[in-house]
Amino acid sequence: MEDSAIKTDAVKIDDVVEAEVIKITDFGAFVKFGSGKKGLIHISQVADSYVKKVDDHLKIGDKVKAKIMKVSPDGKIDLTLKSGAPTPRKDDPNGRQQGGPRPYRGDQGGSRRPGNRDNSFRENMQSSPDGKSFRSSSFEDQLKGFLKESGERQSDLKKHIEEKQPR
Numbered sequence: 001m002e003d004s005a006i007k008t009d010a011v012k013i014d015d016v017v018e019a020e021v022i023k024i025t026d027f028g029a030f031v032k033f034g035s036g037k038k039g040l041i042h043i044s045q046v047a048d049s050y051v052k053k054v055d056d057h058l059k060i061g062d063k064v065k066a067k068i069m070k071v072s073p074d075g076k077i078d079l080t081l082k083s084g085a086p087t088p089r090k091d092d093p094n095g096r097q098q099g100g101p102r103p104y105r106g107d108q109g110g111s112r113r114p115g116n117r118d119n120s121f122r123e124n125m126q127s128s129p130d131g132k133s134f135r136s137s138s139f140e141d142q143l144k145g146f147l148k149e150s151g152e153r154q155s156d157l158k159k160h161i162e163e164k165q166p167r
Contacts, residue, residue, distance in 0.1 A: 011037060011068050011077060019079065021062045029058050031066060031079065039077030041066060048082050 011017070011034070019031035019039070028042040041064075046057050058064070066079035 011071055013068055013071065015068045016065055017068065017079070019064055019066045021058050021060050021064065024055050024058060024060060026054070029054050031064070033066070037077065039066075039068070039079045041079045041081055045069070045078075045080035045082055 017033040019033035021029050022032050022038070023030040026043075028040050029046065030038060030040055032038050041058075043051050043054050046054055051057055064081055066081055067084070068077060069080050070078040072078075
């Protein structure tokens with residue numbers, strides 16, 4: 001009979017529990033559930049969307065349905081309020097879906113890419129300073145060339161340093 005009491009009181013991963021918020025911090029909310037069990041809902045697990053402040057979403061005394069994500073060996077319980085379903089994506093005006101590559105913003109403020117969006121960078125990088133063309137060589141060939149040139153430069157540098165050192 002005691003064994004069944006232990007099983008009903010035990011928490012398992014993926015169990016959904018009715019919990020009450022007992023404390024809110026900058027990094028999450030502490031909740032109590034069951035017969036005195038306590039756990040943490042980390043700020044990243046409070047909502048499916050970005051959460052800047054936990055208390056924008058939860059208040060002390062709120063009752064929530066939370067899913068148990070993890071039970072550590074030392075008894076700490078991590079919970080989540082996220083639905084687990086992927087968030088629906090909306091198409092942007094350019095036909096791309098959210099979450100894909102960010103659109104280029106040109107010269108608008110906040111952009112980390114200066115200049116206009118042409119291929120001048122790629123065009124300028126089609127040949128190395130010594131006049132060799134990159135266009136027709138594969139990545140592996142370019143890498144071999146780089147490693148060879150790098151090795152030559154390192155050996156020249158080593159010779160130069162050895163010449164300067166007193167004997």
